Amino acid sequence: MTLFKSLVGATALAATLIAASASAEGYPERNITMVVPFAAGGPTDTVARLVAESMSKDLGQQVLVENVGGAGGTLGAGRVASSEPDGYTILLHHIGMATSATLYRKLAYDTLNAFDYVGLVTEVPMTIVARKDFEPTDLKGMVEYVKANKDKVTVANAGIGAASHLCGMLFMSQIETPLVTVPYKGTGPAMTDLLGGQVDIMCDQTTNTTKQIQGGTIKAYAVTSPARLDVLPDVPTATEGGLADFQVGIWHGVYTPKGTPADAIAKLNASLKKALKDENVVARFAELGTTPSADADVTPEALKAKLESEIGRWKPVIEAAGQYAD
Structure with a gap:
């Protein structure tokens, strides 16, 4: 009986392995x-x-x-x-x-x-951007401005854990200044309020900001890549703007x-x-x-x-x- 059970078990295992192999070969079905x-x-x-x-x-x-x-x-x-x-x-x-x-x-x-x-x-790459009528004209001036107005400058993000949240944290860490953060439920509503001037700045991916920058509906201060981007040749790197080693992708x-x-x-x-x-x-x-x-x-x-x-x-x-x- 024990030998019989062993043979049955071995046969079942072999059948399972053959079926799995056949399924893998046909993947995806x-x-x-x-x-x-x-x-x-x-x-x-x-x-x-x-x-x-x-x-x-x-x-x-x-x-x-x-x-x-x-x-x-x-x-x-x-x-x-x-x-x-x-x-x-x-x-x-x-x-x-x-x-x-x-x-x-x-x-x-x-x-x-x-x-x-x-x-x-x-x-x-990420971009450091702001509402189009934000006062500072370059990244150095922007950093000086937000440090002087840290209690009223607002930083939008798409919620905890979002790329914009992470980049925003890194930015505040780099300039050693906590700012007023405004979390949203997604990138869309955050960008909508930036476009409408309800918030001041945001750090977000080029996949979300490039067309807005090219269209002049938001102001770009820097890209976080090691070199300037072909798609945004006039936007300096964060390093060029005075934030040494601020590179994040x-x-x-x-x-x-x-x-x-x-x-x-x-x-x-x-x-x-x-x-x-x-x-x-x-x-x-x-x-x-x-x-x-x-x-x-x-x-x-x-x-x-x-x-x-x-x-x-x-x-x-x-x-x-x-x-x-x-």
């Missing part, structure tokens, strides 16, 4: 959901939809973007962490994946151990739930690499002031290393600011 942990229309959503459209063509199945906003991106990340690890639910998240590990005292997932990694997507990566089959991750990785070479994606990224990640960075290993490094980089900044979320 249905639509894939790409969770974006922020509202539709924001800068991360823009990046995701460009990538998802191109990956859909390559994979032969639709990669459908689902916006699961809230709690600085942690709700969407948690949704993916708890999903079936079958390759049909993936996450496109930005730098907030790293900062949330410190910002949030309680997370529903272990940032470093709840996910498998696909690869980096892009690193978007909002990097994006693609993740899957922990335990996703290696073959599925490999196919997603190959498709992501193709998408980042897609002429339309490259052109649209350029219009938004960014470039696709190089092949060497579009790997699981590179994304994991980036995440670990950025958790270490941002932890002291967040702790110094004392801006935590429950």
